[in-house]
Amino acid sequence: MKSKKMSAFTSFLFVLPYLIMFTLFLVVPLIYGVYISFHDWNLLSPIHPFVGGENYARIFTSGTSENRIFLNGLTNTLQFVVYSVPLLVIIGLALAMLVNSLPMKIRGFFRTAYFIPYAVSVSIIAVLWLWMLDTNSGLVNQALEGLGLSAIPWLTKLPYAWISLVIATVWWTIGFNMIIFINALNEVSEEMYEAANIDGASSWQKFIHITLPSIRPIMIFVIITSTIASFNVYGQPYLMTRGGPGESTEVLLMGIVQQAFELRQMGAASAMAMLMSLIMISISVGQFLLTRGKKRKGEEHA
Amino acid sequence: MRNKKKNILLIVLASILAVAFLIPLLWMLSTSFKSDFEAIGGSTFLPQEFTLANYTSTLFNDSVPVFRWLFNSLFVGIAGVSIVLTIDAMAAYGLARLDVPFKKVLFPLFVSTLMIPWVITFLPLYQQFSNLGLLNTYAPLILPYSANAFGVFLLYQFFRSFPKELEEAARMDGANKWQIFVRVVLPSARPILATLAIFTFMSIYNDFLWPLVTTSTPDMRTVTTGIAIMQQGSFVSSYGKLMALTTLATLPILVVFLIGQKSFIKGITQSGIK
Numbered sequence: 001m002k003s004k005k006m007s008a009f010t011s012f013l014f015v016l017p018y019l020i021m022f023t024l025f026l027v028v029p030l031i032y033g034v035y036i037s038f039h040d041w042n043l044l045s046p047i048h049p050f051v052g053g054e055n056y057a058r059i060f061t062s063g064t065s066e067n068r069i070f071l072n073g074l075t076n077t078l079q080f081v082v083y084s085v086p087l088l089v090i091i092g093l094a095l096a097m098l099v100n101s102l103p104m105k106i107r108g109f110f111r112t113a114y115f116i117p118y119a120v121s122v123s124i125i126a127v128l129w130l131w132m133l134d135t136n137s138g139l140v141n142q143a144l145e146g147l148g149l150s151a152i153p154w155l156t157k158l159p160y161a162w163i164s165l166v167i168a169t170v171w172w173t174i175g176f177n178m179i180i181f182i183n184a185l186n187e188v189s190e191e192m193y194e195a196a197n198i199d200g201a202s203s204w205q206k207f208i209h210i211t212l213p214s215i216r217p218i219m220i221f222v223i224i225t226s227t228i229a230s231f232n233v234y235g236q237p238y239l240m241t242r243g244g245p246g247e248s249t250e251v252l253l254m255g256i257v258q259q260a261f262e263l264r265q266m267g268a269a270s271a272m273a274m275l276m277s278l279i280m281i282s283i284s285v286g287q288f289l290l291t292r293g294k295k296r297k298g299e300e301h302a
Numbered sequence: 303m304r305n306k307k308k309n310i311l312l313i314v315l316a317s318i319l320a321v322a323f324l325i326p327l328l329w330m331l332s333t334s335f336k337s338d339f340e341a342i343g344g345s346t347f348l349p350q351e352f353t354l355a356n357y358t359s360t361l362f363n364d365s366v367p368v369f370r371w372l373f374n375s376l377f378v379g380i381a382g383v384s385i386v387l388t389i390d391a392m393a394a395y396g397l398a399r400l401d402v403p404f405k406k407v408l409f410p411l412f413v414s415t416l417m418i419p420w421v422i423t424f425l426p427l428y429q430q431f432s433n434l435g436l437l438n439t440y441a442p443l444i445l446p447y448s449a450n451a452f453g454v455f456l457l458y459q460f461f462r463s464f465p466k467e468l469e470e471a472a473r474m475d476g477a478n479k480w481q482i483f484v485r486v487v488l489p490s491a492r493p494i495l496a497t498l499a500i501f502t503f504m505s506i507y508n509d510f511l512w513p514l515v516t517t518s519t520p521d522m523r524t525v526t527t528g529i530a531i532m533q534q535g536s537f538v539s540s541y542g543k544l545m546a547l548t549t550l551a552t553l554p555i556l557v558v559f560l561i562g563q564k565s566f567i568k569g570i571t572q573s574g575i576k
Contacts, residue, residue, distance in 0.1 A: 008403050010479060014396030015408065017389040018454060025449035026415055029426035036426055095319070101312050112563065113320040116327070119559035121508045123530035124548045128326045130533075131541065137342060139329065171323065176570065183571045232420065235510045239530055253421065253511070260425055261515060270425050277422040284417070 033270050041267035043260070048267070055271035066259070066268050070275070072247055073255030080237075080251060081230045083166050088226040089219070091170060092177030099178070100185050111182065115175030122172070126239035129168040130155070161241045161249050168236055173229065177222050184218035185211070220291045224284050231280050252276055327552075334545040341541040356546035365535075368550055370521055371528035375507055376554065378443040378524065382506045383499050385444065390453030391495065395483055397454070398461035399469070409458065412451040428515060442516040443524065447506055453498045456569070460494045461487070497569035500562035507555055525551045 037055055039048040058066040099111050117125070132139045133154035141151040154164045192210050201209070212219070234253040237243055243250030256276065260269035333341050334356050336349040360368060396402045397409045423446075431442040464487060472482045488495075507526070514527045523531060529551055533544075559566070 004401075008401050011396055011400035011402045014392045014400060014479075014483070015402050015405075018393035018412075018448075019408075021385075021389060021445070021448040022412065022415075022451070025427065025446045026418075026423060029423040029430060030418070032430065033422055033426035036429065098312065098316055098319070102316055103309065103313075106313070110316050110320055112560070114323050115563070116556070116559070117323060119504070119555050120327070120552055121526040121529070121555070122510050123526050123533065124552055127529065127533050127544060127548050128330055131544075132326060132329070171326070179567050179570050183567075228419070235530075239533065256421070256425075257511070257515070260428075266425060266429065273421045273425055277419040280419045280421075281417065 033274065036266055037270035037274050039267045041265070041270070043264035043266055051267070055268045056275070058268065059271060059275065065263075066272070069255040069259060070252070070272050073250060073252035073272075074276075074279070076237075076248065076250055077231060077233065077252040079162065080165065080233050080249075081227055083162055084169055084230045084233075085223065085226045087166065087170050088174060088177055088230070089222055092174050092222065093181045093219075095174065095178040096181030096185055099182060111179070114178055117172050118175045120172070122235035123239060125168055125172050126236060129164065129171075130240055133164050155241050156245055158245060158248055161245060165233075165236050165240060165249060168240065169230075169233070177226065180218060180222055181215070184215040188214040216291070220288065223291070224287050227283060227287065228280060231276075231283075330545045330552075331549055333541055334549045336542050338540050338542050341545070353542075356540075356542040357550070360543050360546045360550070365520075366528070366532050366547060367520060368525075368528070368547055371523050371525045372551065372554060374440075374443075374523065375525040378440060379503045379506045381440070381444045382447045383502045385448045386450070386453050386502045387495055387499060389448060390498065391457055391488065391491065392483070394454045394457035395461050395487060398458050399464070399487075400479060409454075413455050415451050416455065424512070431516060437516055438518045438522050440522075443506075443513055446512070447502065453502065456498055457491070457494060460491060464490065493565070493568075496562065496565040500558070500566045501569045503558065503562075504555075504566070507558075525555075 036048075038050060038052060040051045040054075041048045055066070058064045059070045061067055095114055099107055099114070102110060120128075133141075135141060135151055135153050135156070138154070140154065145151060152160055154160045188211060192214075193206060196206050196210060232253065233251050234257075237249045237251050238254055241249045243254055252272075253276075256269050256272045259265050259272060329347070332348055335352050335354070337351060337353050337355070340346075340349060340351065360366065393412075397405045402408070427442070427446055428437075431437050434441075436442060468486050468490070469482055472486045477485065507524075509524075510526050510530070513524045514530065517523055517527060520528070520531075529548060532547070
């Protein structure tokens with residue numbers, strides 16, 4: 001009996017170091033964050049009076065600065081999500097199918113070529129694209145002018161600012177989704193394609209009726225992870241457009257950072273972060289249920 | 303015959319896309335060898351007059367301590383990876399194979415936190431490090447990453463399928479749990495540990511907002527944050543120097559990435575199995 005207890009104890013020691021880190025840097029901040037969001041928490045003041053739900057109430061009260069920062073940020077972040085996620089998913093899948101249709105010998109090269117930008121950090125991505133998209137001397141506008149077209153203010157006018165941010169983001173991260181899709185495509189059974197060939201199915205029919213249904217779970221995974229990643233966008237607008245023109249590309253995370261470190265209102269900023277997390281979780285769960293619901297329906301038809 | 307034509311078309315398409323993907327990086331490399339005059343003109347792709355001046359002036363410029371940034375990034379990356387590998391491997395092995403009390407609660411608890419958005423802990427973590435007086439030190443750049451449950455989740459699956467016979471044989475020889483873990487289990491886990499290592503390293507090296515707010519002096523910046531701060535300064539006036547700097551900052555991670563690509567891809571694949 002005693003030795004069993006002893007064994008449980010020594011086994012527990014294996015988990016202990018991670019459990020300590022998990023507690024200190026995940027559980028404690030989770031609780032602490034809720035706590036801060038219920039206080040008037042000025043970064044410079046040592047006293048943080050309890051204010052109940054006021055930080056949350058202010059975010060929902062129109063006319064307050066918190067309301068304006070949060071809503072503007074949320075609207076812009078949602079725009080970025082809506083513009084970028086479909087491209088990140090569709091181009092990711094298209095690149096994966098392209099790579100998979102190439103002769104085996106050269107697949108590795110192209111896979112690496114499309115994946116390489118992922119290894120470059122966001123500030124360097126921003127430097128490169130700022131320069132490529134520079135209105136006067138940028139490579140892109142030089143090319144446009146070379147073709148006899150007029151220069152485009154890529155970073156200072158809408159809708160070009162969003163287009164630039166989306167292009168840079170797709171270029172930077174698409175390789176990640178491509179890799180996931182390549183693997184999913186390799187898992188689809190060859191036999192199904194062969195059977196379809198015998199039936200004389202076209203490439204499009206095979207794609208719709210075999211490929212897409214087979215990779216559905218991975219598709220859901222990619223849609224959800226891309227949505228989360230796009231929701232967390234910060235570096236690209238912070239460095240490339242600085243939230244401009246005006247505040248039109250100032251995303252939610254920029255608003256939260258501004259509230260916390262420029263206005264030094266940690267309480268209000270924490271409340272915003274809580275709401276942002278709740279929205280992200282709801283969207284992920286919603287996407288999951290929606291895509292799963294569709295599958296159920298499909299099965300009934302079959 | 304028709305197939306061959308189609309193949310050629312696909313290769314051409316793939317090549318055009320590859321050029322589009324690589325051009326910004328090649329352009330960066332080529333401009334770093336151009337004189338300022340040539341860099342702004344941007345008339346030809348390759349430098350007409352090859353110069354190393356951008357590199358030599360960047361390396362000895364005190365206002366952009368790029369080697370210090372590289373050191374910081376590599377140091378916090380390697381330290382973070384070492385901690386994550388150690389504690390995640392131990393925890394995953396314990397949960398998967400040993401009689402850890404409450405393990406049926408602990409493992410789902412750990413994994414469920416993978417769904418928690420990162421932003422929820424961002425500000426309170428800042429406040430925690432601020433309370434401890436540890437802002438602008440290496441601690442916030444290393445420690446918080448070790449709470450991530452991804453590694454525990456990844457390694458748990460591997461240890462679950464580890465053959466029991468090997469453990470049994472070692473136990474017969476009188477080895478205790480720790481000895482079995484270190485001598486038998488860990489060596490066989492090398493590939494999956496490599497995967498976790500490169501995953502963790504990339505995410506620490508490329509992290510931006512967190513190191514941006516927790517560091518404040520030039521000597522504590524990482525590559526990613528240092529370049530960002532510098533980009534907003536006066537250094538931008540010389541594209542040649544700017545590109546020499548970004549080239550220097552990109553090379554180490556590119557080397558790590560190309561060497562570890564296979565492990566990294568395997569990790570992505572496994573994370574997708576969820």
